[in-house]
Amino acid sequence: MTEPLLSIQNLRLTAQTDRGTASILRGIDLTVERGRILGIVGESGSGKSSLVSTIMGLLSPGLNAEGSVKLDGVDLLTLGSSKMQALRGNKIAMIFQDPMTALNPVFRVGTQLVDVVRNRYPGVSREEAVKRASDALVKVGLSDPERRMKDYPGQLSGGMRQRVMIAMALLCQPDILIADEPTTALDATIEAQIIDLLRRLRNEFSGSIIFISHNLGTVLQLCDEVAVMYGGHLVELGAVRDVLAQPLHPYSRALIGCEIDDQPLDVPLAFIPGKVPETVDNPPGCIFAPRCNYAAEVCTRVMPPLRAFEGQLAACARLEDIT
Amino acid sequence: MRGLSILLKTLRQTARYPSGAIGLALVAAILFIAIFAPFLAPYDPNKLDVINRLAGPSAEHWLGTDQLGRDLLSRHIYGTQVAMTVALSVIALALLIGMALGILSAYVPGPVERLILIAFDSFSSFPSVILAMAAVAVLGSSMPMLIIVIATSLVPHFGRVARAQVLSVMNEPFVEAERVFGASQLRILVFHIVPNILAPLIVIASLDIPIVIAIEASLSFLGLGLRPPLASWGGLLQDGYQNMSKALLPVLISSAALAIATLAFTMFGEALRNAIDPRSARRPD
Amino acid sequence: MTTGTSVRLDNASVVFLNVIRALDGVSLEIKAGETVGVVGESGSGKSTLCRLLVGLTLPTGGDAQIMGQSVKTALKTDRKAFRRQIQMLMQDAVATLSPRITIGGLMMEAVAIHGLDRQETEARIHTLLERLRLPVSILDRYPHEISGGQARRVGVIRALLLRPSVLVADEPTAGLDVSVQGELLNLLLEFQREMNLTFVMVSHNLHVIKRVTQRTIVMYLGQIVEDAPTATLFKHPAHPYSTTLLSTNPLLSAGGASNAIILQGEVPSNAKPPSGCRFHTRCPVAQPTCSKTMPELTRTEAGSLVRCHFPYSLALPGAHQDT
Numbered sequence: 001m002t003e004p005l006l007s008i009q010n011l012r013l014t015a016q017t018d019r020g021t022a023s024i025l026r027g028i029d030l031t032v033e034r035g036r037i038l039g040i041v042g043e044s045g046s047g048k049s050s051l052v053s054t055i056m057g058l059l060s061p062g063l064n065a066e067g068s069v070k071l072d073g074v075d076l077l078t079l080g081s082s083k084m085q086a087l088r089g090n091k092i093a094m095i096f097q098d099p100m101t102a103l104n105p106v107f108r109v110g111t112q113l114v115d116v117v118r119n120r121y122p123g124v125s126r127e128e129a130v131k132r133a134s135d136a137l138v139k140v141g142l143s144d145p146e147r148r149m150k151d152y153p154g155q156l157s158g159g160m161r162q163r164v165m166i167a168m169a170l171l172c173q174p175d176i177l178i179a180d181e182p183t184t185a186l187d188a189t190i191e192a193q194i195i196d197l198l199r200r201l202r203n204e205f206s207g208s209i210i211f212i213s214h215n216l217g218t219v220l221q222l223c224d225e226v227a228v229m230y231g232g233h234l235v236e237l238g239a240v241r242d243v244l245a246q247p248l249h250p251y252s253r254a255l256i257g258c259e260i261d262d263q264p265l266d267v268p269l270a271f272i273p274g275k276v277p278e279t280v281d282n283p284p285g286c287i288f289a290p291r292c293n294y295a296a297e298v299c300t301r302v303m304p305p306l307r308a309f310e311g312q313l314a315a316c317a318r319l320e321d322i323t
Numbered sequence: 324m325r326g327l328s329i330l331l332k333t334l335r336q337t338a339r340y341p342s343g344a345i346g347l348a349l350v351a352a353i354l355f356i357a358i359f360a361p362f363l364a365p366y367d368p369n370k371l372d373v374i375n376r377l378a379g380p381s382a383e384h385w386l387g388t389d390q391l392g393r394d395l396l397s398r399h400i401y402g403t404q405v406a407m408t409v410a411l412s413v414i415a416l417a418l419l420i421g422m423a424l425g426i427l428s429a430y431v432p433g434p435v436e437r438l439i440l441i442a443f444d445s446f447s448s449f450p451s452v453i454l455a456m457a458a459v460a461v462l463g464s465s466m467p468m469l470i471i472v473i474a475t476s477l478v479p480h481f482g483r484v485a486r487a488q489v490l491s492v493m494n495e496p497f498v499e500a501e502r503v504f505g506a507s508q509l510r511i512l513v514f515h516i517v518p519n520i521l522a523p524l525i526v527i528a529s530l531d532i533p534i535v536i537a538i539e540a541s542l543s544f545l546g547l548g549l550r551p552p553l554a555s556w557g558g559l560l561q562d563g564y565q566n567m568s569k570a571l572l573p574v575l576i577s578s579a580a581l582a583i584a585t586l587a588f589t590m591f592g593e594a595l596r597n598a599i600d601p602r603s604a605r606r607p608d
Numbered sequence: 609m610t611t612g613t614s615v616r617l618d619n620a621s622v623v624f625l626n627v628i629r630a631l632d633g634v635s636l637e638i639k640a641g642e643t644v645g646v647v648g649e650s651g652s653g654k655s656t657l658c659r660l661l662v663g664l665t666l667p668t669g670g671d672a673q674i675m676g677q678s679v680k681t682a683l684k685t686d687r688k689a690f691r692r693q694i695q696m697l698m699q700d701a702v703a704t705l706s707p708r709i710t711i712g713g714l715m716m717e718a719v720a721i722h723g724l725d726r727q728e729t730e731a732r733i734h735t736l737l738e739r740l741r742l743p744v745s746i747l748d749r750y751p752h753e754i755s756g757g758q759a760r761r762v763g764v765i766r767a768l769l770l771r772p773s774v775l776v777a778d779e780p781t782a783g784l785d786v787s788v789q790g791e792l793l794n795l796l797l798e799f800q801r802e803m804n805l806t807f808v809m810v811s812h813n814l815h816v817i818k819r820v821t822q823r824t825i826v827m828y829l830g831q832i833v834e835d836a837p838t839a840t841l842f843k844h845p846a847h848p849y850s851t852t853l854l855s856t857n858p859l860l861s862a863g864g865a866s867n868a869i870i871l872q873g874e875v876p877s878n879a880k881p882p883s884g885c886r887f888h889t890r891c892p893v894a895q896p897t898c899s900k901t902m903p904e905l906t907r908t909e910a911g912s913l914v915r916c917h918f919p920y921s922l923a924l925p926g927a928h929q930d931t
Contacts, residue, residue, distance in 0.1 A: 349857060488854065497705055497707065501663050501717075503664065503691065503695065504718075505687065505691035505770070506721055514706070514709065540710065
C-alpha cells in the first residue's frame with residue numbers, strides 16, 4: 001500500500017485561557033486513504049470541528065497546534081499562511097453547514113464557479129470554464145444551469161446552495177473534501193436529496209472525503225470508515241459497519257445506545273449521565289472514565305492509546321474484559 | 324450592588340487600552356475639579372483686582388489674571404464646574420426625553436409614531452448651534468434656558484437610537500417568552516426592554532458630552548450663552564480673544580481647557596463604546 | 609367546560625400579509641393528557657400552530673380554543689389565567705431568557721406576575737432544580753452564563769411553575785447532543801404523566817416523535833395531511849408524504865441500506881400553493897385528479913385521518929416494513 005493521502009500524528013491543540021491551559025485536541029492519530037469517505041462523529045466539545053479547522057489551516061489566533069498533519073507528505077502545520085491559502089480551494093476544500101459562509105452574496109453563482117475552475121486550472125479558457133461550471137450544475141441536479149449561473153446566492157434555497165457548493169467541489173477536485181454537517185440545516189426531504197446526490201457522485205471525486213455528522217444513520221449510509229471522538233481524543237476507529245454494529249469503546253457503545261430505539265412509551269430513553277469533560281481539565285486517566293459503566297481502577301491511571309482489537313481500533317484499557 | 328459591579332467592570336475594560344485609560348483619568352480629574360471647585364480655587368472667581376490687570380503667571384496667580392484682574396486659575400476651575408453642569412444636565416435631559424419619545428414611537432404605530440418622527444427630522448435638519456442661537460435670541464439666555472435649548476437639539480439623536488433599539492429588542496424571543504409567561508406590556512417594557520436598550524444610549528451620551536461642551540462654549544463665545552460675570556470657558560475664551568494683542572496667555576489657557584475636556588470625553592466615550600460593544604473595537608495591534 | 613378536550617382548532621387559518629397562508633383551515637381536537645407529535649418541514653405551519661395555541665399569533669380565520677375557551681376571548685377577559693393554562697417551550701432556549709435578569713429572578717416572576725405564594729414557589733423551584741439536576745447556584749447566574757442544555761431546563765421549570773394543563777414544546781431537543789436528549793425527554797414525559805399534561809411536541813426528528821408520542825400529526829404547506837395514532841402511522845403511513853418522510857430517516861437498525869424515497873424539487877411557497885392537492889407537485893404517485901381537486905381530511909379503516917385521494921398508494925420500502 002502506498003503512503004496514505006492524509007496522515008495526522010499526535011496532533012495536539014491547546015490554548016491559554018483565564019482558567020489555565022485548555023486542551024482541545026489531546027493527541028490525535030488518524031490516516032485517510034485515497035478515495036475513501038471517513039465519517040467523524042462526536043458530540044459538542046469532542047474536538048471534531050477543531051480537527052477540521054486544523055486541517056484547513058483555519059485556526060483562530062491563540063490556538064497552538066503540535067504534532068503533524070501531512071497531506072501527500074507535506075506537513076500542513078509548518079506551511080506559511082500564504083502557502084496554506086493557495087492549498088485551500090485547490091487541494092483541500094470544504095462544504096459548510098451554512099453554504100452562505102462560503103458563497104459571496106454579491107457575486108453571481110456562475111462567476112464564483114468559473115473562478116473556482118480558473119483558479120484551480122489556470123490554463124483553461126473562459127468558455128471551457130463556463131461549460132465545466134454548467135455541466136457541474138447539471139450533475140448536482142440543478143436543472144436550467146444557465147439561469148442558476150446568473151442567480152445570486154441569496155436567490156437560491158438552502159438545498160440549492162448546498163448543491164452549488166457540491167458543484168464547486170466537483171469542479172475543484174480537491175484531494176480532501178471536508179463536509180461539515182452539510183445537511184443539518186436542511187429539511188428532511190431535501191437532506192435525503194443531498195445525501196443521495198453525494199452517494200451517487202462519490203465516484204466523480206478523485207479525492208477523499210471527511211464527513212462530519214452527528215447523525216449516525218447518515219454516516220452509516222455514506223461513509224467507509226468512521227472515527228468516534230470524545231473530549232479531544234479519538235476513541236474508536238474502524239469500518240463503519242463494524243463500529244456502528246459492534247462498537248468496542250464504551251463511549252461508542254453508549255452513544256449508539258442513545259439512538260432512539262423501538263421501546264414502548266413507558267420505557268425511559270437512554271442517555272449518558274454526567275457531563276462532557278472541560279477542555280481545561282486534565283484527568284490523568286481515561287477521558288471517559290468518569291461517565292463509563294465499565295470503569296475500573298486501571299482506567300484512572302493513564303489514558304489508553306488507540307490499539308487494534310478484532311479488526312477495529314479503540315482506546316480502552318479493558319477491551320478484553322468487556323467484550 | 325449588581326449595578327456597581329457592572330459599572331466597575333465596564334470602567335476596568337474602558338481603561339484596558341492607553342487611550343481609554345488616559346480618557347478615564349482625565350474625565351475623573353475634570354469631574355473632581357468641577358465638584359470641588361470652591362475648595363480648589365484659590366480666589367473668588369469674580370473678585371476684581373484692577374491694579375493687577377492682565378498680569379502674567381506669578382506665585383499669587385499661577386495662571387495670571389484677566390482684563391479685570393480676576394484670577395484666571397479660579398475662573399477656569401469654576402468654568403469647569405459650569406461646563407460640567409451644563410453638559411451633564413443637557414445629556415440627562417436629552418436622554419430622558421429622547422428615550423421616552425423613542426419608546427413611544429416604537430410602541431404606538433400610526434399618527435403618534437409619524438408625528439414624533441417628523442419632529443425628530445425637523446429638529447435635526449437644523450445645525451444645533453444655529454437652532455440654539457435662534458432660541459436664545461428669541462427666549463433670552465440663562466443657564467436653564469441654555470440647557471433646555473441644547474438638550475432639545477440633541478433629543479432626536481437619542482430618540483432615533485432608542486426607537487431602533489426598542490424595535491429590534493421587541494422581536495427578540497425572550498420578549499415573546501415573557502408574553503407567553505403572562506407578563507403585561509408595561510412589565511415587559513420596564514423589566515425586559517429598557518434594560519436591554521440602555522447600553523448603546525449610554526455610549527452615545529458619553530460621546531455627546533464633548534459636543535455639548537463645544538456648543539455651550541461656542542454660544543457663550545458668541546455672547547449668546549452664559550452671561551458674564553459667570554465664568555464659562557466660552558466666555559473666558561471671548562475675554563482672552565478681546566485682549567489677545569495685550570496678553571496671549573489667557574486665550575491659550577481657555578483653548579487648552581476646552582481642548583483637553585473634549586479630547587478626554589471623546590477618548591473615554593470611544594473606550595466605553597468598545598467596552599460595551601466589543602464588536603465595534605478594532606484589535607489593538 | 610368541555611369534558612376531556614383541552615385543545616381544539618376549528619378550521620383555523622393564519623394568513624400573513626394577505627397572501628402567505630402559514631396555516632390553512634386546520635381542525636383538530638386534542639384530549640386532556642394526550643401526547644401529540646407534530647412533524648413537517650419548513651413552511652409546513654408547525655411553528656405557526658404552536659404560536660396559535662399559546663396566543664402569540666391570532667387566527668385570521670376559524671377559531672382556536674384551549675380548555676373550552678376561545679384564545680381570543682381568553683386573552684381579553686383573563687390573560688393571566690389563560691397563560692397559566694398553557695405554556696410553551698420555545699426553540700432557542702437561551703434566547704428566550706431575558707438577558708439582564710438572573711435565572712432566580714426569572715423564575716420568581718411567577719410570583720410577581722401570577723401572585724403565587726412566595727415561599728411555596730421557592731420550595732417548588734428547589735424541588736424542580738433537583739429533579740432537573742440543576743445546581744442551586746444557577747439561580748444567581750445570568751442567562752449568558754449557562755449552557756444551552758441548562759437554559760432548556762430552566763425553561764421547563766418556568767413553564768411548570770405555573771402548573772399548566774397544556775404544554776407546547778417547539779423542537780425541545782433541537783441542538784442538544786444525543787447523549788443528553790434522552791434525559792430531557794424522560795423528564796418531560798415524567799412530568800407529563802404526573803401532572804396529566806396535554807403535551808404537544810413539534811419535532812423534525814421522527815424517531816423522537818415515534819418514541820414519545822401517542823398520536824402524530826403530519827403537516828405540509830399549512831395543512832394537516834395525516835393525523836393518526838403514532839404506532840399506526842409509523843407502521844402503515846397513509847399519505848405519500850408521510851411515507852416519504854419516514855423513509856428519509858435512516859435508523860441504525862436498518863443497517864445502512866438506503867430506502868429513502870427521493871422527492872423531486874423543493875417545498876413550494878406558501879404564497880402560491882399548488883392547485884388541488886398541495887403535495888401533487890412532488891408526489892411520486894400523483895394522478896391527474898390530484899392537481900385538480902383538493903382532497904378532504906378523511907378517516908381510513910385503520911383509524912387514520914388522511915388528506916389524499918389515494919391513501920396507502922405509496923408503501924414504505926423494504927426494511928421498514930417488518931419493524
